Amino acid sequence: MNIFLRCLLPLALLGAAFAGCGKPSEKSRDGKPRIALVMKSLANEFFQTMERGAREHQAAHANDYDLLANGIKDELDVSRQIDLVEQMIAQRVNAIVIAPADSKALVPVCKKAMDAGIVVINIDNKFDATVLADKKAAIPFVGPDNRKGAKLVGDYLATKLKPGDKVAIIEGVPTAFNGQQRKLGFDDAVKAAGLSLASSQPGNWETTKANQVASALIIEHPDLKAFLCANDSMALGAIAALKAAGKSDQVLVVGYDNISAVQQLIREGKMLATADQHADKLAVFGIEYALQVLRDKSTPADRETPVELITKDNLK
């Protein structure tokens, strides 16, 4: 697949460079600001929902701004995302709203965009503070606190357990910042409730990988009481593992993201809880913030978006 990228990218970049030439004015012909949304993996339901939310918002506010939405193939394709930002700079957009695939690697190119006079807003996955300071770039973050959200889910789980009960964490991709934050949040909840952490292993956000890890953990720790999964796809894998082992009613499962596939499971009581970060509004928050900054020429600060605990009781 990289072969294709290597051949096509230079062409695409060339095209972008030509498109950027001879266009000194930044706004589109009818004077509307142009906002670029640079997303992570379009393979992920969470980002799909985010993009859909942004497109619907644009359709409702078609007179206020134009939207250029782009995403990368998978969450690990960092270099492709850097290329995308460069294309957006060449396109001379007014603002870039970005969900960075890597919290460090994307900072330099975003700084480059800011130097070119583009407003940059960071959503979903927060840029690394040290790198930002090093590059002297002040990029505001609009998004949820994953650690807080994971703690919320973990605390709810703890109310169903007693101190000393064994639990296991299934982590996301170990290098992802939001994955690390969710693990930390789970850790906080486990410590606060005095639970015993039997094991914490990555399931790489994937159903089958999480299933394998969960199956092994059930055998190694027969007295395990709960799985804390860093996303819902992995929770599905853990639930399947419990079912295969005939332990569905002995081990509780919580997830994160509130994807449509788990809602029925929560209603049926097969899964205890998840967290909703309102993916459909996340990009919209970023876009509205960018518009506000463009209008007021203000220096923006970070803004936290809500995370909601989803259980059987509040699921419609």
Place this chain on the structure above:
Amino acid sequence: MRNLRAVLFDYLGLFLALAGLIVFFGLSTDHFFTTTTFLTIANQIPDATVLAVGMTLVLILGGIDLSVGSVLALSSAALGVCLIQWKLPLAAAVPACLGVGLLCGLLNGLVTVMWRLPSFIVTLGMLEVARGATYLITQSQTQYLAGQVDVLADTQSLGLSPVVIMALLVVVAAQFILSRSVFGRYIIAIGTNEEAVRLSGVNPKPVKVAVFALCGLLSALSGLMVAARMGSADPNVGIGNELQAIAAAVIGGTSLMGGRGSVINSFIGVLIIAVLGAGLAQIGAQDPTKRVVTGCVIVGAVVLDYYRRRLRNEES
């Protein structure tokens, strides 16, 4: 007597490697050496097994199929969409799922044969096409199958699910075809020397197309098995499974140059990878360690295979 010896040589090395792994994990964790562990592993491997069978046949033919993981995802997505969005009965959804895989395989074969292209490139294209199509038809959303295909993966009555038996039947049938049928002889002959086959008056094209089609069909069967086991169809399922299938086949002594290989040996290759995965997870190894160890075991097994073959050649 000589024949028996040859058979022993064929399987002994691999069995020793497998036994070595089992003993190692048995000694290093508390609960590895239990019936539950082995039943769990058995229930986890049908999909990888079926995938490895298809891959082995293609490799023996002298080709390669990189699209198996994506075709697996596309067919399980087709199953999910038929069942959930179109509300079709299982009797219609399963043939649709298998049909999608067969069609992808058929396309791989036809394009490879008709324009005499390397199957590496053709199936690399299919890898992208099938994955993209999966995201399109599912809108990147995990389809929750609400227990509709659970009967296939039910482990409660026998301890082993029906799909395990299905997978074993596939292994036996494929090995029989390979070593006892005319079609199997043709596969090996084409992999050894395609030109010689042509000169002896046999048209290799239909055989090649049939093998790729079979590989596609087996990928779809594998997709059905994963969906049944997970109770859901995740559009990200099977990423990287092509490499796992190739690894299993190569551990089992299949030549990447074609002409040599055995389905049973590939099955043992699958077992080795599965035992390794389960054992490392039970030890609680971190992901980087897991990858390093798995890589070393793959190369080690192939080196072992080299000595095994040399020994056998000296014998005869």
